Amino acid sequence: MLNLNDLSAGQPGLTSESGGSMAQCASVCLESQGHTRGVELSARGYIANNYILEWSPVTDQVGRTWADLREATEKGAEGIAILLLKQELGYAAIERAAIGTRIDRWLGEESDAPNFQRKARLEVSGILNGSDGEVKRRLREKIDQVNFIDSQLPAYVVVVEFSHPLAEVNEK
Numbered sequence: 001m002l003n004l005n006d007l008s009a010g011q012p013g014l015t016s017e018s019g020g021s022m023a024q025c026a027s028v029c030l031e032s033q034g035h036t037r038g039v040e041l042s043a044r045g046y047i048a049n050n051y052i053l054e055w056s057p058v059t060d061q062v063g064r065t066w067a068d069l070r071e072a073t074e075k076g077a078e079g080i081a082i083l084l085l086k087q088e089l090g091y092a093a094i095e096r097a098a099i100g101t102r103i104d105r106w107l108g109e110e111s112d113a114p115n116f117q118r119k120a121r122l123e124v125s126g127i128l129n130g131s132d133g134e135v136k137r138r139l140r141e142k143i144d145q146v147n148f149i150d151s152q153l154p155a156y157v158v159v160v161e162f163s164h165p166l167a168e169v170n171e172k
Contacts, residue, residue, distance in 0.1 A: 002041065002083045004055040012116055013095040013106065014082065022079025024062050025072040027055040029128055029162040032069060041080070041165040045139075046156070047088050053165065069128055077126025077160035078104060084167055085156060091120055102145050103155065121146060121155040129163040139168050146172055 004026050007019035030039065030053065041051045066072040082105070085091045091107035094116040107120040123146050125138050139159045146155040155172040 002051045002053055002080070002087065004053065004079065004083070006083060007079050011082070011086070011092040011094070012108070012110060012113065014093040019079065019082075022075050022082070023055060024058075025066050025074075026076030026079050026162075027058050028063060028066040028072045029069065029076045029126070030055070030165065031058045033129060033163045035162075035165065039165055041167060043084060043167040043169055045169040046171040047084060047167070047169040049088070051084075073126035073128045073162065074124075075126075076162070077158070078124045080160050080167060081122060081124045081156075081158035084158065084169070085122065089120075089156075091122075091156075093122070094118065097121070102149050107156070118153065121151065121153055123155060123157045125157075125159045127159065127161040130161055135159050135161050135166065135168050139170060143170055143172060 004023040007023040008016050010016035010019050039053050041053050043049050082093050092110045093105045094108035095106040097103045103121040103123045105122040106118045107122050108116045123142050125142050142157040157170045159168045
């Protein structure tokens with residue numbers, strides 16, 4: 001099970017407020033596609049498993065706050081990716097990556113506190129309602145993007161699709 005509300009607890013490089021926003025965004029996207037709490041998310045690729053998704057109901061205020069579904073899709077996908085990698089690989093979001101690094105987040109282990117070490121990279125893309133072909137195309141684009149930068153650290157590329165809840169995960 002992945003509970004989107006767990007993002008509100010925060011992580012070393014993710015405030016509780018930012019994590020809560022990601023949870024709200026993912027919830028808005030899922031409900032906009034007709035899903036209710038308890039829907040199954042299929043993960044495939046580097047991580048292959050099925051997860052039951054839980055979240056707080058989307059209130060009218062939350063829906064109006066995240067009415068821009070393009071923005072909500074990107075933030076929501078990032079939240080799901082963070083939860084997924086935390087649960088399956090033990091990585092936490094330790095720092096937001098700067099523009100130009102071609103990734104979204106630096107990942108590390110919370111046990112390294114207070115001297116967090118960058119141990120992996122994370123690049124995420126979200127699709128509100130797309131085909132399997134679109135998911136695969138976006139995954140290839142994002143893999144090319146992270147390959148552009150030479151790094152010894154592994155990179156995890158996650159594409160989240162909300163209409164048929166799916167997380168395609170690749171490790172480079």
